[in-house]
Amino acid sequence: MTFRLTPQMGAALRAGVSPIAPLIEAILPGHTLHHLVGSGEAMWGERKFTGRDPKFGVLLAAGDLKDGVGDEAPDWELTFGPPDEASAADLVSATAQGGIVNGWVGVIDRETGLILPDPIQVFAGTLDVPKLQVGKGTLSAVWRCVSALEAFHDQEVGARLSDAFHQMIWPGETGCANMSGIAKVSNWGVEKPPSGVSYASSAPAGYTNPMFQRLAA
Secondary structure (H helix, E strand, O other): OOOOOOHHHHHHHHHOOOOEEEEEEEEEOOEEEEEEOOOOEEEEOOEEEEOOEOOOEEEEEEOOOOOOOOOOOOEEEEEEEOOOHHHHHHHOOOOOOOOEEEEEEEEEOOOOOEEOOOOEEEEEEEEEEEEEEEEOOEEEEEEEEEEOOHHHHHHOOOOEOOHHHHHHHOOOOOOOOOOOOOOOOOEOOOOOOOOOOOOOOOOOOOOOOHHHHHHHO
């Protein structure tokens, strides 16, 4: 995963005086979290990000953000330490499921306390599976959040690397008809190709089209 810093962010980081600010936003029915990972607070426009929320409490842990592999969309695990049992119940309730979750990496201007424009968004998705985690004298809410790309898998919306799909979009365009040398079928945005679709592995006998020779090289 690669990112491009804005000129202001790049200059601030090169100066070595402005701290990095991981930011989390969670929008639930009746409550919105704007969390600054760590302590303190910082403003981004009208939004104030703080290290402690009256309902969510503090962020205890955040899993690594990784790209999805194969038919898996990216996901993100967040663990919060709610201040009481009522808040914990709200964070894992059925109404919380589907709440919007966003993550950014920003930079704080030390002189103003403001977040420099524009933070880089590293996650956009929804709360998928919330659960309570009970330990000895501890209570935490663990969220598994899934990327917005998950909906493409559920609805089988996407592009498939196959001649059938290619010609469904561009009828008569046979650029994918005789592709060869594909070790693994790539399905873009779907879990598996539709039934009845086959992939040619070699050119027909006597086929000498230069375009095919370049593809097969």
